Amino acid sequence: MCRGEELKGPEVSFLIDALCESYRFERAVELVKQFGSSGLVPLDHAYGVWIKGLVRGGRVDEALEFFSQKKDSEGYFPATVRYNVLICRLLQENRFREVYDLLVDMNESCIPPDVVTMNAVLCFFCKVGMADVAFELYHSRSDFGLSLNHLACKYLILTLCWDGGAEEAFKVLRSSAQRSYFPDGRTFCTLASALCREHKIDEMKELLYLAVGKNFVPPTSMYDKYILALCRAGRVEDGYLVHGELKSVAARTSYVKMIKSFVKSGRGDIAARLLVEMKGKGHKLIRPWCRDVICRLLEMNNSRGRFFNLLEMLTRCQHSCQTYNFFLDGAGHAMKPELAREVFELMQRNGIKPNLSSLILMLHVYLLSGRISDALNFFNGVRRQGLATKKLYVALITGLCKFNKIDISREYFFSMLRVGLNPSLECYELLVQKLCSLQKYSEAIHIINVSQKMGRPVSSFIGNVLLYHSLISPQLYDTCNYLRGAEEGVFSGNSTLCWMIGAFSGRLRVSHYIADLERLVERCFPPNIFTYNLLLKQVAKSDMDKARLLFARMCQRGYQPNCWTYDIMVRGFSIHGRKHEARRWLEEMFRKGFYDENQ
Template sequence: MMLTLRCACVRKPRAFLPPLPIISIYGDTTAAAAFFFYISTTAHSSNRSNIGYNPFYHFQPPSAAAAAIGSELQGGSQEDVVHSFREWFKSGNKPLLDRIFQSLASHNEEFGDHLELSRQAVDAALSQLGLRLTEDLVLEVLNYGKHHVLSCLKFFDWAGRQPVFYHSRSTFNAIFKILYRAKLKPLMLDFLETYMKRRHDHRVRFYNTLVMGYAIAGKPEVALQLFGRMRFQGIDLDGYAYHVLLNAMVEENCFDVVEMLAKQIAVRGLESDITHSILVKSFCKQKQLDKAELFLRELVGSNRVLNQYAVGFLVDGFCKNNQFEKAARLVEEFRELGVVPMERAYSVWITDLVLAGKLDGVLEFVQSMKSLEGYVPDVFRYNTLICKLLRENRLKDVCNLLMEMKEKNIYPDQVTMNAVLCFFCKAGMVEVALQLYNTRAEFSLSPSSMAYNYIINTLSGDGSIDEAYGVLKNSLDQGYFPGKKTFFILADALCREGKLDKMKELILVALERNFMPIDSIYDKFITALCKARKLEDGYLLHGQLNRSGKVSSKGTYFNLISGFNKSNRGDIAARLLIEMQEKGHSPTRKLFRAVICCLCDMENPEKQFLKLLEMQLSCHEPNCQIYNFFIDGAGHAGKPELAREVFETMWRNGILPNLSSEILMLQSYLKNGRVSEALNFFNDLSQGTKLRRKLYNTMIVGLCKANKPDIALGILMKMRENKLKPSLECYEVLIQLLCSYKKYDVVVGLIEEMMEVGRHVSSFIGNVLLVHSLKTNQLYGAWVHSKGSHNGTSFNLLLGELIGTFSHHIRVNQDVEDLEKVIEQCFPLDIYTYNMLLRRLSTNNIDLACELFNRLCQKGYEPNQWTYEILVHGFSKHGMTTEAKRWVEEMFKKGFHPTENTKLFI
């Protein structure tokens, strides 16, 4: 036994659980085994530690596991599990006590700062129960409802006013402890002052009661003053009051007084096992553990009276000072001596091991004591261990203990029932937890805040938002309000599912209770309102937050502005744009652009635009970036004249336009087809200074997009004359546009010129050349007649050969792999290149097309929608409808949807 206790503390704990008892909580071993297996499988999964894992969300078992459980349990459904636990919960019911507290709770009234007793209502309610008041009954009622302080006070007051009953020291001590544990010291002191004024109403020793009350209330100086007054008047405390006072002095660390009182108790012949246990407690509180141990052994050696609390205090003292080995030896030694019952020491040992996190040691100890002595922990120890195991997600062990409690006929209390609700939530059986919760009135269950949080979190996590909100409303009726994390989870789920009316109610309830949700909750709500096109509601909430000093996030501003832009309310969007900058958020160019475009779609666009510019310049220090945002926005809104006005305003305000300003101004002209103005602006910029390369590139690309290839080509030549190297994009867009006009001789010359400046043929240019080679022989003819074909490099010859091959439409029997290698030497292949090859091959030889598809995948290219479309068309043209449908299914798997044209083929 000594070895077992040491192992529980010193070596690494090992999981030790004996086989489950034959009698289970279901009364059927097959059902119990099925349930145990189910929890075993889910418990392992619930211990996962993913990045960002939220402990409030539970593990949801796979549907197959849930189906297996349903078939294994009695009746093939979860109703049997619910029924079994409901009956167990009912077994702990005490109908008479429940009726007493129901009557008391129904008449709670609150007046000012004090809780007053509605005496007439209480008298009427309790008199109907026909109670036979005794000290034992009153103590039982007070112990049963010790967490319902107001109801206990009302019952205590009512009992004291009945002609057949007088309060005893024990009942006074009980109510004092209830008030003390509830940390209601002011109420307790009021109670004692009232008691002092009504001395004539009490049959109990007056001073005894006052001394006990003030001692328990944490007022040792008052208690001692009253004790001194008693002694001056020639009266003394009785043994019970002496020990209450002695214990209170220990609790208040008045150890000099403890020594004096202990001597007084001994002199008066009142010394008992209670005295000894309090003294051991005193030594332990002073961390004089050796002295406490010596005192305890002297008591045993002299055959003096000893009780189990003394051993428990010393065990607790060792554990609190991290001396678990000494505690283990002490428990073992006194167990073997047999001089005192060990239940208290065992209970303390279990509690301290749990608090220290030595859960495997606790489980091993309990099982060994059960087999050696038949020891069964009380419901409090079971609850302590179960709650700790729940926090560690050790659901299998929790299941084991619940079955054990049922087998040993240990009646569950409120803590047990709440732990069971949390257990089912964590085990992925929220439906069982919800059914037990819905039938809580049958067994007088008062869910704790933790149970409410678990149920709400779990229901929110698996999408049962309406049920979660219903539980929340019930919890509010019971006086509970969810914690911050639960509030966040539920609010997030309501916003995500678009339950905006419920979300609004939740926010209002929170504000009524002076609970301020975190900013991200408001941001999510406003975002959800914007998505639901309830912009006015979102804007009003945003305004309320501003007035309360809260700052909406950057994302919230973006969502509001975007929503008002889509609703053509540019004026509000512009106001929000300025406001977000005042709040410290920086808008992007894209956001500015969207707001300006919206303003330019309204009436008097110039006025709206200039008003926003004026507001911006008045609120913030002018800089190039802000002006550039407005130039860009005006250009995208189709208002280049407004862009030019901003550009001129920069000069007038002493802000020198930078390169970005000039580029944006050029783009605003070109993208709106104002080519002549763009050329004029470009020429103006070139006066007296050498233009930078980016301006040339912008001009060339913009002219190509404006469908002006000749002007673009002229500027490119001018750029080359100025010894500037055009960007690859310039060559790409210009070659593409020239090919569309079939000016292939110019294209060939441009390619030669491009390679001369060190630019390589890109995939884009190569694909354009191949496409036009497939359409016509003219490109190849232009290539043949160019001087580069006669005096060019090997690359030119290779590229000309490739164009020639495609101009003759690629023979199907040609080696496709060799063709790929030739293309790779000319330019990098991309998926567009492969799609061209596939289209050509699929028309005549679908097998070669499939080989090419497999090869491109092996090389790491990602097929796009057109890749699949080409193969579907190819299979259909060859009459292979089944294969075509299979490729359509593959398209869907990849997230692509066939076009209407493709659907005609299948």
Template sequence: MQSIKQITKSTSPRALILPSVSASASASASSSYSCAAILGSANVNGNNFNITNPQFLIFFYCNHCYYNSAAYATAVEDAKVNGSSLSVVGAYFKEWFKKGRNASLNDGGEPVLLERIYEILSNGGGGRGEEEQHTVGLSQLGLRLSEKFVLEVLSYGRAKNDVLFCLRFFDWVGHQKGFHHTRNTFYAIFKILSRAKLMPLVVDFLDKYMAEKFIHHKFGFYSVLVIGYALAGKPMFALQLFGRMRFMGLDLDAFSYHVLLSALVEEGCFEAVEAISNQILARGFQKDVTHSVIVKSFCKQKLFDQAESYLRRALLNDQDRGFGDSYGYAVSFLVDALCKDDQFEKARNVIDVYIELGEVPVEPAYDAWFRNLAQSGKLGEALEFLQKQKSFKGYVPGIFRYNGLLLRLLKEDHLEEACDLLTEMIESQISPDAITMNAALRFFCKAGMVDVALDLYNSRSDFGISPNTMTYNCLINALLGDGSTDEAYRVLRNSAGQGYFPGRRTFIILADALCREGKLDKMKELLLYTLEQNFIPSDSTYDKFISALCRAGRVEDGYMIHKQLCRINRVAKITTYVNLINGFRKLCRGDIAARLLLEMQDKGYDPRKPLVRSVIECLCHMENPELHFFKLLGMQLSHREPNCYTYNFFISGAGYAKRPDLGRQVFEMMERSGILPNVISEILMLQCFLKSQRISDALNFLDVVRHRRGKIGKRLYNTMVVGLCKANKVDLALDFLKKMLSEGLTPSIYCFEELVSLLCSSKRYDTVIHLIDELGREGRCISSFIGNQILLHAFNGDELHKTWIRYKEAQSETSYGLSVLGQLIGSVSTHNRLSQQVYNLDEVIDECFPPDTFTYNLLLRKLCISDVDHACELFNRMCQKGHEPNRWTYDVMVRSLFKQGRVAEADRWMMAMDRGGFHLIESPKRFSAW
């Protein structure tokens, strides 16, 4: 098998994979070509390499494809690697994973029997009936119980992390005739429970089983208690039991003494450590493991010099007997403590000293050094150390050390180094465990090889991998990034079935993707499942889902989700209420919309006026509108102190629904309740009549107001003029305008704009010019809206210009504003077909009225008829002056370019249009046909 190091022996990775990549634009195209060439022939420096070499493929992905998605797409298409080659990578890792699976099964004499034991123990939940079932099942196996066999079964369960099943087996064995638990079996089960951090369970276990005293008579009762409580993290209580033993004339053996000594060191009971170590020395139990624990005690107190001195003295005293493995662990304790104290240089010197000694096992020290380099983020040094020690001294770390470094590399996104490390593990025939397999899956996800990761995940039962939460999150995120939302959802459902649930960020990304793609049924299932798991998604997730349901017309489903939120006392966001209310309003379900409006107010939200008005309008279009209308009004009045503000909402809503009768009833109800209607109430009531074309009722209402107040104010006059214009009663509107002027009131500019628009549409230009002259005489400027109306009609013909000439000749004096506007009208009418004059019109317009985007759209539309190039220049000038182009602006330019056959330019304009968030009004196919 060709290794990555062999492939890249004479060429750096970047030079091999990226021979022609540069920062220029043309380099990306050449890099795509070089990728295809590499994948097609894989000829490097005159050597031919098989493209299906998995190590080469992984290396290629990490060094190039991950960083250059465009080149990756071209290379995959040209070399056709997406199917066959990726499947080779998947098969390659499957084979490695299966070797790891087989290795774990072969750790023990009879893996089939051990599997059968744990299969029996896994049935049931631990009740009375299940215990009998376990007893019958295990008894039928005809097991020959011995200390060695029990330890083997417990070791197998510990490797599988089946703590509960280990405890069940230990319980069953202890009740079998002819077998008594020994010190080693007790120590094994205590160790399993303590490593699983089930200290309370150890204590309960001791209370239960020590009371029954089903232990071998040669192994003392108190010795079990001392070992158990020491391993359970209660060494001081174990020390008290030891004192009771001594009072009774009993003593511990060498093994128990060292278990107690180690527990005291772990808990930092250093005074007791000294006392027990003296007891060990006095009884002649001192050996290399004693020295190892004492060194660890010094290290925990950061007495590094004393630890080193003690270790050297111990080595000097024991040099005749030889140095056991415990001395290697003593050195590792010192190295580990120095590294954790950030004294890496001193730790390295310690290793070098004991390497020169030659007789002390230094592999544990290597492990400690390697582990701390990885944990402290010194990844380059860790990799360099690994390669150096492997090359010269044959050191191969255990799987745990490899896993630690691999996980750290993945965390820091060092994918190239992670790839090398995986290859190193395969070449060194390191059998992967569950952590390695999870890390490999995450590597493929991060490297963009999602298909390989998914293939390995789908085959997980073949090699016994059980993905953890981090792996599930990584795989789901990678699938979502790859656009495989359905696969991501399937993986999430599988993970939930295994007891895992994704992180909040992963859940939000998946929920967003499901909502965005309209896969609402799956999103609904996901949301209901999360609630069952007591996982409460964020308010934004709910809001997006309910909004998506409302957009899809499934407002009822959104409402159901909302009600479930309310049951768990979650307050929905205001946007959720708005989306639901608008959804039911579109379905003409004003009753539910009104219910949601009241609920929204109860939650402390203040709905906007248009929302309340739309709900009231919806109620007016339902069956029995009066019933629903006044029911909502009654509820609103009961929730807050009655005031004009509340009544005005309903008058306005009735007006938009064109139900002035309901508005009149609310107005009269307000008067009967003792609340004096304010000006806003009168304006809304007047609009209520005008919107329904009830002109006579509006005039009568205005007379009532005049009678009550003595006069009509400016705001009511303005409302009357604008309302009459919208009702197409222009002459009546002009009469009211004249009344305002005669009474010394100043009409709003909105009145003039509505009148000018309506008069221009009926071509009553003489009245228009008179109004503009009146506006100028009052010292008021022409608004953009009025100026645009004049400009539009001036472009459409010369009748407006002629009317202006007649008006000027009839008047001895006109306002300055009208004079300037007349010059503009004349310029437009005289040069209606001259592009150069149109091109310069914006300068004349600036003197007449403030131009806006609509103004420039008119000029561009006229200019594009004869000269698109001048139109482009005008567009640029428009942007320079701060006017934002809108959809119509782009539409005019694109339409004109297509008509003249300038398709490439039109495409560029369409791209700019898309970037601005606009879309063509007409299909470009129609333009090209003109």
């Protein structure tokens, strides 16, 4: 240049490109400035090369600043290909504002976009979450001569999946697959998951066929999701066929879903087959699944044969007490005590000693079937062997209570005490509840006194039973009064519990201040929401303003109102003729998601 020799633009561009390739950006910018100030060489092409070099070198901000300066000072506009370089890099860095500005700049400067630009625009719409606009552009691609590149396909598929458009995403993939595109593993899994989630079963099936045609092996988890989707859609047999084609181990959730679906559809035989296969693959079986399968098998023809065939297959490799217990439980829920007894005897013949769970299950089998005498004979036989533990006593006592055999239950309750075992809280609670419901108040009081002697305070459940019966009848207080001093315990003398029962039965005159009623109850037992509902019901009989105060106090103390709470308030206002307030409370009840069956 000093010798007056003329350099052409391409030669300058070559020099700048070479300097950028070797990361000598300072020398390159110095060269650009020198030639720019000389005015001897047209530099439009060199500017474009410089912008490209800066972008490739990771100096995007410098490239944008240079472009802005030259545009303002020299009216420079790069070619489409240089815009594309900037736009694509900015998209990679999620700098959407600058991408938008460049696209607007191209439009205002009448610089025609090419295929790369349009793919970048599509990616831009996808990245900013404008799935509908991106899909519309995709539909209009023929108008722009747009052929999607792999990156644009990927972004469009992912965006449509995230936007709830799995079916549209699959159409994009199917169309693109005809032009040799197939997604990477992450995109494939995202699309497959979306199709299963949106119950697009046929599309999912076609996607798997496409994968096979492209020699792409989907992960087992995708087949599991497909099987689950088929089961949810009621196509259980199809799910089982897909499962049968897999060589790998299916997920535990797939087995569970298929088993539940086949049980629901009445195919206990296939559910049993899956149960055996599941165990063979190393998955742990749990009682509810086995129970459902066994109960369904026992509803089919040749039920006995199917039952023992399943037992034989599940114990083929190893005889375990747990497996036999599954069958005791299943037979019990199917009301088949004879089968359960056979299983119980079979396990002993096979050298398996019944554990405590086995004994309790066998006891439940008889109780569930209403075979009370068999249950008692079984228990007495176990007791003679010295194997009657606290848990077995509790199972018998609570079971007898639930089947309203109160006198027998009470007899074994005291038998348990005589051998030095303290019954569980549930035993005390069920006996008190059942005895009170039969108005055998003296016996209920005796049970409560025994509970206190054994170191158990009055529970919320027992307290609520007493509170409820004191509200409906004065007989409980009369019994308390009659027995006062007859035996030691919480009912002896002027006990607080007697005072509470007398107050709520109307036999004793007490303060009706809400705080006083609360304190009286709290001195007897820990209150809960049921307690407050009983108090609320009592207060609502005479004064709805006090009932409203009690409701507010209950909420303030952290008790969540339930459907019964609102029902008490609605009925209370209605009975007192305050219809407008009753309607307001009813609306509040509905807003809370509670439903009044009487409406």
